[in-house]
């Protein structure tokens with residue numbers, strides 16, 4: 001454990017960079033081709049692994065202190081945008097939710113400094129990481145809570161490789177509902193060993209839910225089931241970054257679930273293997289092929305596949321309400337009902353009244369006259385694809401597989417080779 005004296009020395013030497021913590025990695029620090037932090041790329045190159053990309057997020061920079069990899073997380077209130085048109089005061093780390101991804105390798109010793117700038121005590125639990133009991137971060141059980149204004153250090157040697165997470169273990173219900181969580185990815189010491197083939201692209205996506213009620217600006221931590229927003233790395237579609245891959249590449253998607261629901265995650269166009277969990281990478285004999293796999297509450301799952309099918313492929317949660325935004329729940333069901341004139345009459349008495357439309361909800365996907373700070377329930381104007389509204393919000397993104405990609409730049413929509421797209425046979429005009 002780092003001594004108080006040593007900590008004071010570190011702070012004195014400016015090595016904690018308390019005042020200079022980057023809110024987001026400066027573009028200059030990012031590799032122009034991969035979009036990954038130069039430091040993470042250098043580490044991956046030195047150790048022979050592919051660094052993790054956190055779509056819409058970033059990795060946490062580190063410094064080396066006497067051979068220890070040192071990170072600094074600052075728990076704080078942040079201003080977060082779920083998608084253009086919807087912002088909220090959330091809680092996170094170093095300016096973001098999820099907090100930046102911690103990345104290290106098996107066998108390394110890490111020291112993680114945690115500063116509390118929240119209005120209440122916190123702690124950090126390293127979810128799934130094997131460590132000494134006193135480093136487990138459970139307030140009251142293994143340590144006193146970290147009070148506002150305090151900085152604590154966690155220090156341990158990494159004994160495993162796999163996909164893990166971090167989150168508070170103090171007033172969890174509130175702090176996790178407000179967005180406090182992040183990834184802790186540990187790469188294998190020997191990437192050529194049992195770990196299986198090296199992946200060419202490694203993505204990490206955190207699944208979460210938010211009770212940001214229409215017209216409000218702070219998540220409501222009291223909600224247990226009926227959430228308004230369902231997010232990938234705290235973004236809803238169309239603000240979720242696309243996942244890019246070139247044909248022939250091996251892709252891993254690491255999924256973490258710190259929400260209050262299970263999420264059956266579904267990938268189009270590819271069969272993936274489930275290759276790992278919080279229990280680290282699975283032996284090859286346990287890998288299994290799937291196109292949909294549930295990521296349970298508190299779990300992590302690693303999906304791997306060869307991107308062998310060019311196109312724009314949906315990747316989403318299969319709970320249909322989890323690909324919608326607020327206002328899509330609990331409204332009157334008028335499917336098949338001729339309600340001409342009725343809605344207007346009811347609205348004269350109840351201004352907020354809204355019924356499901358006789359032909360379904362698709363008509364309402366672009367509805368923009370809802371309460372302030374509230375996204376259209378099904379994507380809206382930003383969710384336009386090349387053939388019309390995609391009609392999705394929430395936990396939805398697009399895997400873009402191309403024969404050639406220009407670095408990290410979105411290649412635009414897929415152009416289907418002649419004769420390979422569904423076509424109209426009859427009807428309409």
Ligand SMILES: [Cu+2]
Pocket residue numbers: 230261262263264317318319322395
């Ligand atoms: Cu879901």
